[in-house]
Amino acid sequence: MSLIEITEVKKRFGDNEVLKGINIDVEPGEVIAIIGKSGSGKSTLLRCINGLETIDEGSISVAGAQLLPDELHLKALRLKVGMIFQGFNLFPHLTAGRNVMLSQMVVRKTPKAEAEAMAKKMLERVGLGHKFDAYPDQLSGGQQQRVAIARALAMQPIALLCDEITSALDPELVNEVLAVVKELASEGMTLLMVTHEMRFARDVCSRVVFMHQGRVHEIGPPGEVFANPKTAELKQFLGVVH
Amino acid sequence: MSLIEITEVKKRFGDNEVLKGINIDVEPGEVIAIIGKSGSGKSTLLRCINGLETIDEGSISVAGAQLLPDELHLKALRLKVGMIFQGFNLFPHLTAGRNVMLSQMVVRKTPKAEAEAMAKKMLERVGLGHKFDAYPDQLSGGQQQRVAIARALAMQPIALLCDEITSALDPELVNEVLAVVKELASEGMTLLMVTHEMRFARDVCSRVVFMHQGRVHEIGPPGEVFANPKTAELKQFLGVVH
Amino acid sequence: MNYAFDFGWLADYWPVLLKGIGITVELTLVGGVLGVSLGIACAWARALGPAWLKPVVAAYVEMIRNTPFLIQLFFVFFGLPALGLRMGELQAANLAMVINLGAYGCEIIRAGIQATPKGQFEAGASLGMSRIQTFWYVVLIPALQRIWPALSSQIVIVMLGSAAVSQIAAEDLTFAANFIQSRTFRAFETYFAATLIYLALAIVLRQLLRGLGWTIFPKRAAR
Amino acid sequence: AIQPAHADALATIEAGKLIRIAVPQDFPPFGSVGADMAPKGYDVDVAKLIADKLGVKLELVPVTSANRIPYLQTNKVDLVISSLGKNPEREKVIDFSVAYAPFFNGVFGPADIAVKDAKDLSGKTIGVTRGAVEDLELTKIAPADASIKRYEDNNGTISSFLSGQVDVIATGNVVAAAILARNPPKKPEIKFLIKNSPCFIGLNKNEPALLAKVDAIITEAKKGGALDAISEKWLGTKLPADL
Amino acid sequence: MNDFTTWDILRNLLLAARWTVLLSLVSFVGGSLAGLALLFARIGKGRLGPAFAKTYIELFQGTPLLMQLFLAFFGLGLFGIDVPAWLAAGLALILWTAAFLAEIWRGCVESVAKGQWEASSSLGMGYLQQMRWVILPQALRVAVPPTVGFSVQVVKGTALTSIIGFVELSKAGTMVTNATFEPFTVYGFVALIYFCLCWPLSKSSQILERKLNVAHRNH
Ligand SMILES: Nc1ncnc2c1ncn2[C@@H]1O[C@H](COP(=O)(O)OP(=O)(O)OP(=O)(O)O)[C@@H](O)[C@H]1O
Ligand SMILES: Nc1ncnc2c1ncn2[C@@H]1O[C@H](COP(=O)(O)OP(=O)(O)OP(=O)(O)O)[C@@H](O)[C@H]1O
Ligand SMILES: [Mg+2]
Ligand SMILES: [Mg+2]
Secondary structure: OOOEEEEEEEEEEOOEEEEEEEEEEEOOOOEEEEEEOOOOOHHHHHHHHOOOOOOOEEEEEEOOEEOOOOHHHHHHHHHHEEEEOOOOOOOOOOOHHHHHHHHHHHHOOOOHHHHHHHHHHHHHHOOOHHHOOOOHHHOOHHHHHHHHHHHHHOOOOOEEEEEOOOOOOOHHHHHHHHHHHHHHHHOOOEEEEEOOOHHHHHHHOOEEEEEEOOEEEEEEOHHHHHHOOOOHHHHHHHHHHO | OOOEEEEEEEEEEOOEEEEEEEEEEEOOOOEEEEEEOOOOOHHHHHHHHOOOOOOOEEEEEEOOEEOOOOHHHHHHHHHHEEEEOOOOOOOOOOOHHHHHHHHHHHHOOOOHHHHHHHHHHHHHHOOOHHHOOOOHHHOOHHHHHHHHHHHHHHOOOOEEEEEOOOOOOOHHHHHHHHHHHHHHHHOOOEEEEEOOOHHHHHHHOOEEEEEEOOEEEEEEOHHHHHHOOOOHHHHHHHHHHO | OOEOOOOOOHHHHHHHHHHHHHHHHHHHHHHHHHHHHHHHHHHHHHHHOOOOHHHHHHHHHHHHHOOOHHHHHHHHHHHHHHHOOOOOHHHHHHHHHHHHHHHHHHHHHHHHHHOOOHHHHHHHHHOOOOHHHHHHHHHHHHHHHHHHHHHHHHHHHHHHHHHHHHHHOOOOHHHHHHHHHHHHOOHHHHHHHHHHHHHHHHHHHHHHHHHHHHHHOOOOOOO | OEOOOOOOHHHHHHHHOEEEEEEEOOEOOOEEEOOOOOEEOHHHHHHHHHHHHHOOEEEEEEEOOOOHHHHHHOOOOOEEEEEEOOOHHHHHHOEEEEEEEOOOEEEEEOOOOOOOOHHHHOOOEEEEEOOOHHHHHHHHHOOOOOEEEEEOOHHHHHHHHHOOOOOEEEEEHHHHHHHHHOOOOOOOEEEEEOOOOOEEEEEOOOOHHHHHHHHHHHHHHHHHOHHHHHHHHHHOOOOOOOO | OOOOOHHHHHHHHHHHHHHHHHHHHHHHHHHHHHHHHHHHHHHOOOOHHHHHHHHHHHHHHHOOHHHHHHHHHHHHHHOOOOOOHHHHHHHHHHHHHHHHHHHHHHHHHHHOOHHHHHHHHHOOOOHHHHHHHHHHHHHHHHHHHHHHHHHHHHHHHHHHHHHHOOOOHHHHHHHHHHHHOOHHHHHHHHHHHHHHHHHHHHHHHHHHHHHHHHHHHOO
16 A cells, blocks of 8 residues: 555646646655646645645545545644645744744644654754754754754654755755755655756656646656656756756 | 956955955956855945945946945946846836836936837847836746846946846746846946856856955856866855756 | 913822822733733634634724724723623723724734735644644744734823723823812923823833833744 | 913903803803703803903803813913812912802712711712812812712713712702703712802903902892892702802 | 704714814825925934934824823913914824824835835935835835824824814714713714714725735735
C-alpha cells in the first residue's frame, strides 16, 4: 500500500477546472519533485493533499486513511502531513523557538518543557540551534525557511509537502535550505515538493512529476524525464527554465 | 573626460560603513554590470550616483558637473541620469502613458501634446505602444518594468542606472525586459546595472564590477572577470550563482 | 481683561477634584480593559465567526457608532431598570463605556484581523490548529499590533468622552468641575483646571498605552 | 473680582433700549419651553416684568447651570434670572438682588419610605438637581451618611426617581405635582419641607445703579401684586409673607 | 404643564437637527482645509512646522471638545474679545476637526510606498511636485473611507455646542424632556435622528473601503 494515494482528483474554482483528474501514488521514503508552468495546478494539488482546499471529485488517502473535510479528520491528517510554504509564514510575534513549540503545545498538548526540548532539537537539525530566541524578522530568508521546516518537523509528520520553498530566496540562500531538504531525504522522509530547481530535482528526487494544464503530463525518474522529455510541452518547459 | 566619475566615495549608515572608497570611471556608451553578494553595497552605490543618498566622502561627477546635495543641483543631475528600480515603482493612479508623460510635463514643463507624442514613442520603443491607456495593475510585471524604462527614457537621460530590474520577475518575463535593455545598449546608451543575470552580463556588458564588502573587489571586461576570477571571493561568488 | 483669576478655592475643593480624577481613571481603566476585550470578541465574530452571529454583531456596532454616547448612557442608567436591571451610576457608566468602546474597538480590531496575510491562517491550519486556536495564538497578537495606535487613540477618545457620565451623577472629573463651579461660580478657573488635568491624563494614558504596546508586542514591525 | 466693563450697565441698557437676560430652559417651573420652543416659566415672566418696567426690549438667553455665570461675567447678558440661591462663595463672584421668588422645596418619596426630617435621610440616596437652591440647602442639612446624587437637570432628577435609582428626591412642590400628574407607578409624597431659602437675581459686581433699579422693580412688584400673579401662575400659590 | 404632542416633539427635534447638520457641514469643510494645512506642517521638512503641528494635535486631541468650546467662547470673552457664538462654535469645531483629520491623513500619506517618493525624485520632481502629482493623489484614495468615517464623530461632536448656547438636536432633546418629562420618547427620537444622519455616512465609508480593498488587490 502506498503512503499517499491520489486517485482521479478533480478541483474546480468556479468554472475554472484547475485539476482535471490527478493520479499519483507515493511510496514511503520517496522524494517527488513536481514541476510545471505557472498556473498548471502544482500548488493546488499540494493544498488539496493537506486539506487546505476541498476536492470536488476523486479521493486522497494518507497512510490508509481517507481525507475527509471535517475538522476532526483534517486535524488527524495534518498531524501526519506537514506543509511548508513559499512565504515561510512564520508567526512574526513569536521567537523561532516559540514558533516551533506552539503547535506542539496547542495541538498535541505537549508539556512545555518537552515541547521546548523538541524545538531545540529540530532547530539544531536545521542548523539553527543558536537562533532559538531570535524573532523571524531578525533572521535571513533562508534561516526563516529553515525555521519553518523545523516547525513542521516538530509535529513528526510522516510526509512533508514543500511548495516552492526556495523561490522567495536570494540565490545565496537557496543552497542552505536545499541542503536541509537533502538531508531529510537521505534520512528517509517522504517528500513532495514543487520546485524550480531542476538541478536539485535531478540530484535528489526519486521521481519527477511534470504537470501541465491540470494534468500529470509526464512522470518518471529524473534521469528519464530530464534526458528524454517525451512531450513537446515538457521540452519547451525545460528549455525556458534552462 | 569620463561621463561618470566616482572618486573615493564613502558612505556610512550610522556605524556601518557601506561604501569604503569606491573609484569607477564610466565612459560614454559603456555598459557596466555590477555584481556582488547581498549587502555588498551595490544598491547604495547606484542610489548615491542618483543623489537618493548623500555621500559622506569623495566625489561624484556626471558629465563634468559635481554632484551637490541641494535641490537645484539634484534636479539637474536627475535630468541627466535616469534610474529604474527592482520594484518598478510605477505611479498606480496613472495610466502607462500618463506615467511616462508626468515628469516631462511637471519637471521639464513640456506641453502636453509634445509629452504625449514622446510617451507614445517611448512606449513603442519598449514594445508597449498598445498599452498607452492601461493602468499598472492591468500589466504583467515585465510590462510594468518596461513602462518604467520608457518613463526614464522619456526624460532623455545621458545615462541609466538599473537596480536588479529583473529580479522581481518570473523567469518567463525576465527575457522580455533584458531584450529591451540589450537594445538600449546597442543604441549607445550608457548603462550601469546591478544584476544577477550572469549570462546577460557576459553577453552585453563592456565591463563587470564585482563589489565585496563596500569595495570594488575586481573590475574588468566580462571575458576576463568571469573566465579568470582573481580573488577567492569572486570565485566563490561565481560558484554560488552557477 | 476685567476678570481677576483666583485659584484660591482650589485648596478647599481639592478632595472633590481628586475624587473626580480617580473616578475618571477608574472608568477609563475598566472601560478600556473590558471594552477592548469585548471588541476582540466582536471583531472575531464579525471577521471569522459563525454566519448567524455576524449580522447580530454588525447591528450592535452600527447602533452604537451612530448614536451619541450620552443617549446610550441614559438608556443604560434610566432605561434598564424598567427591565429589572438596576445598577449604580458607576456600574452604569462602566457598562456604557464598555459597550461603546466594544463597538469602536470591534471595527478597529477587525481591520487588523483582515490585514492578516492568508498564509498565517494556512500555516496554523497546516500545523493542525483549529480555527479558534489559530485566531487566538497566531492571528490576534499581530493584528492588535497592527492597529495598536488606532486603538490607543480610541481609548483616549473614550477617556475624554467619559465626561458625559457626570450627567447621571457619576462623580468623575467633569462632575467635579461642574460641582465646584456650581458652588463657587468660578467657572473659568474650574474648567481651565479641568482641561489641563484632562490633557495631562490624555498624555499619560497615551504614553502608558505605548509602553504597554512595547511590552506585549515584540519589537518589530508587523506586516 | 469683577470690574464693570462699562461705567454703568444700566445706562448702556437704557441707551441701547435692550436688556439681555439669562433664563433657564431645563428647570421647570422656573424655565422650560413650550411647544413652540419659546421659553416660559417663572423666571421668564420675571424677566419680562423687568424689561417692561425698564421700558426696553428683552432678549432672552437660554442658559444651563454650567454656563449661566460665564454668560454674565463675559457681559453676554446683563442679568441672570435662573432661580439662583445665595451663598458666601457665590457672593464673592457676583452680586444678588433682593429675593424675587420663594422656595417651596421639599424632600419627596414614595409612601413606603419613612422619612420625617433631615436626620431620617441617613443611609438613603437622594436625587437633586446640581447647583439648584435645593442642592445647596440639602447639602447643608443632610446627614453625612446620606448619599446625594446630583443630576444635570430636573429631568435627570425625575428620571432617577422614577427608575428607582434614588430613594427620594429634593425638588420643588410643583415639580413633584408634575410627576404626580403623569400618574407614575411610584408616587412622590411630601416628606418634609426644606428650609425656606429664596431665589435671587444675579448681576455683575459693581453695578450699583442696575442693582438698585432691579431691587426697586422687584420690591414694587411684590407690593403691587405682579409677583403674586406670577407665583400663582407657576407655583400655584401666592408669595409667602416673609419673602 | 405638558402641552406637547408627539408630533410637536418630533417637529421641534427635526427643526433643531438643522443646526446639527449646518454645524457639521461647517466643521467638516473648514476642518478639511485647516487639516490640510496642518498636514503639510506635520509632514513637512524643517523643525518648526512638525513641532507646531504635533503640539497642536496633542492639545486638541487631548482635551475634551466641550472644554475647547467653553474656552473659545467664554475664555475669549473674558479677555474682552466678543466672539459671537456661531463664530466660536465654528472655530472650535474646525480646529478640533482639523487636528483629527490631519492625523488621519498623515497615516494615509505615510502609507504610500517609499518607492513612490524615490521614483519621483529620480525623475527630477521637487517636494511640492511629488506631493501634488504622485503622493497626494494616492493618499487621497486611501483617505476617503476614514475621513467619511470620522465625519460621524463630527456630527455627534456638534452636540457639545449647547454649552455656548446652540439649540441643536441634543440640546433640543434636553429642553423638550424638561418640558414634557418624557425622556424615553424624546431620547428615542433623538437617537433615531442621529442614527439617520450618521448611518449613511458610516455605511458609505464601509462601502468605499470595500471598493478600495478590491481595487488594491489588483495591484
Ligand atoms: N483560490 C483560488 N480561487 C480561484 N482560482 C484559483 C485559486 N487558487 C488558484 N487558482 C487558479 O488555479 C490555477 C492553478 O493555480 P496554482 O496556484 O495551483 O498554480 P501553480 O502551478 O502553483 O502556479 P505557480 O507556479 O505560479 O505557483 C491558476 O489558474 C489560478 O489562477
Ligand atoms: N537606509 C539604510 N539604513 C541603514 N542601513 C542601510 C540602509 N540601506 C542599506 N543599508 C545597509 O547597507 C548595506 C548595503 O546595502 P545595499 O542595499 O546597498 O546592498 P546590495 O548590495 O544592494 O544588496 P542586495 O543584493 O540585497 O540588494 C547593507 O548592510 C544594508 O543593511
Ligand atoms: Mg504555486
Ligand atoms: Mg540592492
